Amino acid sequence: MSEKKAAGGLQGIVAGQSAISTVGVGGIGLNYRGYDINDLAYKCSFEEVTYLLLKGHLPNQQQLNELKTLIQQKRQIPCKLKQILETLPKESHPMDIMRTVASIVGILEPETKSGQEYEISIRLISLFGPALLYWYHYSNTGIKINENTGKDSIAENFLKLYHLKSEIDPLVIKTFDVSLILYAEHDFAASTFAARVTVSTLSDFYSGITTAIGTLRGPLHGGANEAAMQYLEPLRSIPQADQFLNSRYQSKQLIMGFGHRVYKMEDPRSPIIKDFSLQLSKTANGDPTLLAVSQHIEKRMIEEKKIYPNLDFYSASAYKQCGVPTPMFTAIFVISRMTGWGGHIIEQRSNNKLMRPVSEYTGPAKKQFVPIEMRNKANL
Numbered sequence: 001m002s003e004k005k006a007a008g009g010l011q012g013i014v015a016g017q018s019a020i021s022t023v024g025v026g027g028i029g030l031n032y033r034g035y036d037i038n039d040l041a042y043k044c045s046f047e048e049v050t051y052l053l054l055k056g057h058l059p060n061q062q063q064l065n066e067l068k069t070l071i072q073q074k075r076q077i078p079c080k081l082k083q084i085l086e087t088l089p090k091e092s093h094p095m096d097i098m099r100t101v102a103s104i105v106g107i108l109e110p111e112t113k114s115g116q117e118y119e120i121s122i123r124l125i126s127l128f129g130p131a132l133l134y135w136y137h138y139s140n141t142g143i144k145i146n147e148n149t150g151k152d153s154i155a156e157n158f159l160k161l162y163h164l165k166s167e168i169d170p171l172v173i174k175t176f177d178v179s180l181i182l183y184a185e186h187d188f189a190a191s192t193f194a195a196r197v198t199v200s201t202l203s204d205f206y207s208g209i210t211t212a213i214g215t216l217r218g219p220l221h222g223g224a225n226e227a228a229m230q231y232l233e234p235l236r237s238i239p240q241a242d243q244f245l246n247s248r249y250q251s252k253q254l255i256m257g258f259g260h261r262v263y264k265m266e267d268p269r270s271p272i273i274k275d276f277s278l279q280l281s282k283t284a285n286g287d288p289t290l291l292a293v294s295q296h297i298e299k300r301m302i303e304e305k306k307i308y309p310n311l312d313f314y315s316a317s318a319y320k321q322c323g324v325p326t327p328m329f330t331a332i333f334v335i336s337r338m339t340g341w342g343g344h345i346i347e348q349r350s351n352n353k354l355m356r357p358v359s360e361y362t363g364p365a366k367k368q369f370v371p372i373e374m375r376n377k378a379n380l
Contacts, residue, residue: 023187029268041272046180053343074126090139094331095217101131106206121342128335129158175276182269185340191215196348200355225329228257229316241293257313267310274314280321
């Protein structure tokens with residue numbers, strides 16, 4: 001039987017079946033379990049979407065209340081984990097902290113029986129933010145934060161713990177919450193596929209998550225929002241933005257935050273996060289210059305290169321206006337995508353087959369073995 005050859009990066013290859021999301025399939029855009037991303041972003045909370053992705057349907061009020069209570073309970077950072085976090089250098093990248101948290105919790109609270117996927121998913125979704133911020137504050141100021149902020153949402157808890165404030169602007173909370181919804185799931189993206197490959201070997205849940213975190217760290221995947229902010233931050237005028245773009249054009253360098261492997265036109269998530277970034281720019285703590293520069297770059301990229309922004313581009317300015325430091329952008333992605341990873345691990349295990357593709361060999365033809373005493377540059 002002939003085998004279909006994969007394009008570079010497995011582009012266009014159907015690697016499995018999934019009932020979790022559609023990503024540009026059949027012209028119907030992005031849907032989670034059949035629900036349009038616009039409806040979810042504007043009409044739901046991240047907690048509702050978490051339930052949807054892990055359980056397969058939207059929760060009723062009682063189910064949502066139970067999930068919120070469970071999240072509050074699962075925020076507690078184990079004492080042994082706190083001790084480890086206190087030893088980690090402040091120079092560590094937040095993604096390394098997230099990977100470490102997943103590994104350590106996997107040791108302290110191992111998966112010991114079947115059917116624990118939902119519980120472990122909620123544990124990590126609830127814990128990742130507080131653990132990251134415990135390390136952040138302790139390593140920078142020596143402060144040991146109290147991770148429990150009551151019945152706050154994942155978004156509000158994170159923002160309160162980062163800013164060490166009891167009250168956060170509702171628009172900032174909503175923007176952060178929407179970003180979590182938008183980043184929550186995206187079919188067989190690299191990190192999700194990596195997690196499914198790992199658990200297809202019958203490895204444990206935590207191994208799948210650490211695999212996914214390591215994959216997400218790269219700038220061609222989750223790290224793109226950090227990379228976008230790194231070039232946007234110094235640009236404080238339209239002429240500076242033009243100079244930046246012209247230089248990148250000339251050197252044929254990638255402009256992070258633009259283009260997508262699946263979406264050939266607009267990423268359906270991009271206008272949603274752009275809307276919230278624009279709203280923030282009009283507030284007292286907003287950055288209208290950052291938005292003006294971003295919009296100018298977007299306009300030129302579309303007109304001159306026919307390349308559209310993806311979710312990462314305006315997420316950068318949104319997070320910046322929420323007061324979140326750039327190195328934490330991808331770590332926030334982990335909190336969000338943990339919902340999708342959890343759903344995919346559950347789905348993979350429900351009908352598991354070991355993922356073991358083959359490669360197209362491009363090496364030398366079969367060679368005659370040469371004993372070591374006869375080897376030299378001439379006959380090798």
